[in-house]
Amino acid sequence: MSGSERNHNPAGNNRPETLDCCGGLNNVDYSKMDVTLMEELLKHINFHDSSFCVAVIAIIFNPFFWNVVARWEYRTRQLSRLFGNPYLACYALGFMIILLNVYRSHSMTVAMRAQARWGVMDRTDVFYAGIALMVLGTLLVVSSFLALGFTGTFLGDYFGILMDEKVTGFPFNVTENPMYWGSTANYLGLALIGASPVGLLLTAIVAMAYKVAIRFEGPFTEQIYQQRSQRRKHE
Numbered sequence: 001m002s003g004s005e006r007n008h009n010p011a012g013n014n015r016p017e018t019l020d021c022c023g024g025l026n027n028v029d030y031s032k033m034d035v036t037l038m039e040e041l042l043k044h045i046n047f048h049d050s051s052f053c054v055a056v057i058a059i060i061f062n063p064f065f066w067n068v069v070a071r072w073e074y075r076t077r078q079l080s081r082l083f084g085n086p087y088l089a090c091y092a093l094g095f096m097i098i099l100l101n102v103y104r105s106h107s108m109t110v111a112m113r114a115q116a117r118w119g120v121m122d123r124t125d126v127f128y129a130g131i132a133l134m135v136l137g138t139l140l141v142v143s144s145f146l147a148l149g150f151t152g153t154f155l156g157d158y159f160g161i162l163m164d165e166k167v168t169g170f171p172f173n174v175t176e177n178p179m180y181w182g183s184t185a186n187y188l189g190l191a192l193i194g195a196s197p198v199g200l201l202l203t204a205i206v207a208m209a210y211k212v213a214i215r216f217e218g219p220f221t222e223q224i225y226q227q228r229s230q231r232r233k234h235e
């Protein structure tokens with residue numbers, strides 16, 4: 001599945017491989033195949049298409065938005081004040097995040113429909129891999145929501161609504177950020193099902209946006225919980 005797996009070549013790094021499955025690609029080693037495939041993929045994407053640009057903006061804007069708003073709330077408690085209590089404020093932000101994510105999914109679907117399918121991906125095994133990824137992604141997203149609850153999912157920590165203890169059961173024993181990687185798996189599945197090169201690229205951008213978000217959110221959340229345990233020690 002991943003590039004590193006495809007690069008794995010036990011008999012030596014540059015041993016030529018004959019690939020009869022990919023029409024015309026003979027005697028290329030795997031790393032060159034990756035580059036060629038990547039070039040081919042990019043050739044099938046129209047970067048000047050406005051629906052593509054809208055989707056990219058939506059993908060990058062969403063985690064930026066919720067981090068800025070949540071940190072502002074953490075510093076000033078303005079949202080809690082506006083809504084009267086932290087729970088209502090957290091529900092309002094969560095609802096806003098859901099709307100933004102629905103819009104992001106919509107804009108990605110529009111971009112995928114606006115651009116051509118790619119013959120190389122138009123195969124039943126790719127289609128079923130896409131279905132499997134969407135099942136896996138939905139499982140991760142739904143189970144992590146059930147484990148965290150609404151406020152745990154939607155940045156409750158920033159509103160002073162802390163979890164009693166760190167959730168370590170499924171799906172958090174599989175991946176530390178099941179919500180983000182589940183959502184990424186859903187988009188990857190959608191791109192495979194639609195045989196969509198632009199869908200693949202947009203999925204990669206989603207993954208990068210989430211990676212940045214995790215690096216930004218992880219240490220901050222940890223700090224919030226550390227402060228609580230220190231406060232408890234003093235009491």
Ligand SMILES: *[C@@H]1O[C@H](CO)[C@@H](O)[C@H](O)[C@H]1NC(C)=O
Pocket residue numbers: 169170173174
């Ligand atoms: C995670 O937890 C679930 C249920 O508690 C368990 O069935 C599963 O085997 C665990 N997975 C891993 C990778 O530890």
